[in-house]
Amino acid sequence: MGRYVQVEPNVKVYVEDIGEGTPVLFLHGWPVNYKMFEYQLNVLPKHGIRTIAMDFRGYGLSDKPSTGYDYDRMADDVRAVIDDLGLTDAVLAGFSMGGAIAAHYMARHQGHGISKLALLSAAAPVFTQREGYPYGLTPEELNEQIIEPIFEDRAKLLDTFGGMFFAKEHSKPFMNWFHALGMEASSYGTISSAMALRDEDLRGELETIQVPTAIFHGKKDEICPFEFAEQMHQAIPSAELVVFEESGHGAFYDELEKYNAELIRFIQS
Template identity: 85%
Template sequence: MGRYVQVEPNVNVFVEDIGEGKPVVFLHGWPVNYKMFEYQLNVLPNQGIRAIAIDFRGYGKSDKPSTGYNYDRMADDVRAVIDDLQLTDAVLAGFSMGGAIAVHYMARHAGHGVSKLALLSAAAPVFTQREGYPYGLTPAQLTEQIIEPIFADRPKLLETFGGMFFAKQHSQPFMDWFHALGMEASSYGTINSAIALRDEDLRGDLSSIQVPTAILHGKKDEICPFEFAEEMHKGIAGSQLIAFEESGHGAFYDELEKFNAELIRFIKSGL
């Protein structure tokens, strides 16, 4: 069942909420929306899991204000949803940019309402290179290769980005569908979120995470290199790292059956 949650005056985000049981809050990646989790939402409610998926501001069915795309505000939006739904024992599952926001949520809001964390091909702890962090694009490369092309030809940029997403060959209709998810976003939300990906640094947040954490990451990821997962694993005490040998960034579809099985196992562990 879909509903809207007010996250600040005049800004409402869309939330899909289906099934009953252990609640899992899904946070999507850049530049798509909650529908990217279709192949998880098909399965989890049949496993006694309540699947809750948020469209971030600027994306999908949510309102599209011109501001509010930094990690602080996006994490606060997640808090507003968790409070509105009165969740106290949720699994927070963030993919790519959503994974970065999940990490920041755990630090900024002290893990409020969250009992487990699943980081899915997460764009964390940093998406671009820094001193002591030589992984991913440099900030200048991201500006040149992603941000500037959005101003010139957003559909073409999203097609290029989508072409890097998966390690396996998928059908053209699937790729067309996935591209269309990105086109549902606002252009300015897409740009401002890319700026956040370029500039935010969450290395100081990792030690704040005190809940069981699973890191699911593709070995062939060209967008968030596998070194990201290793850095998160090192920084989050007691975390488990689950590698997907045949997957790119989109492990949720490249190795769909394994991905769903590992996610369900983690959600249900200890219940």
């Protein structure tokens, strides 16, 4: 069932909450929304897993304010959802940008309510290159390839981005559906979140994560290169690395059966 959670006086976020059992809170990536987890929401509740997925502010069915797209505020929104739902001993599962925000949540809120962490193709520890971190796009390339095109033709940019998302070829109706998820976001939220991806740096925070952590990452990821996963694996003391050899960024669909099986294993272990 769906509900709204007040995260600021004038901002509510949407939460889908299905099933009973061990609670798992999914955080979506840029620039889509909770519906990207459709193929997990269909399966996990049948295995005694309470499957919860939220839309970040600016995305999907949530309110779309003009501000609040830095990692601090987004992590605080996650805290508001966890508190509103009364979650304890939950699994926090973040994909791409959502993975970075999940990792930041663990540091900023000392893992409040969370007993396990799943970092799914996470945009961490840093999404763009900087001194001592030669992975991913440079900040200038991100501006040129992602942020500036949003001002010119957001639909085309999302089509290009979607074309990089998967390593396998999927049906045109599926790709059209996935593109439509990105178009449900606010344009200004999409831009502000891209700026956060460019600027935020979680190095130094990952070492503080103490809960069991699973890093799911596609070997063919063109958006968050596999080196990201190796960096996270080195930094997080409790981490295991689950490699999807045939997957790109969208391992959740490129290798759907393995992905769901590994998720269930990790959640129930």
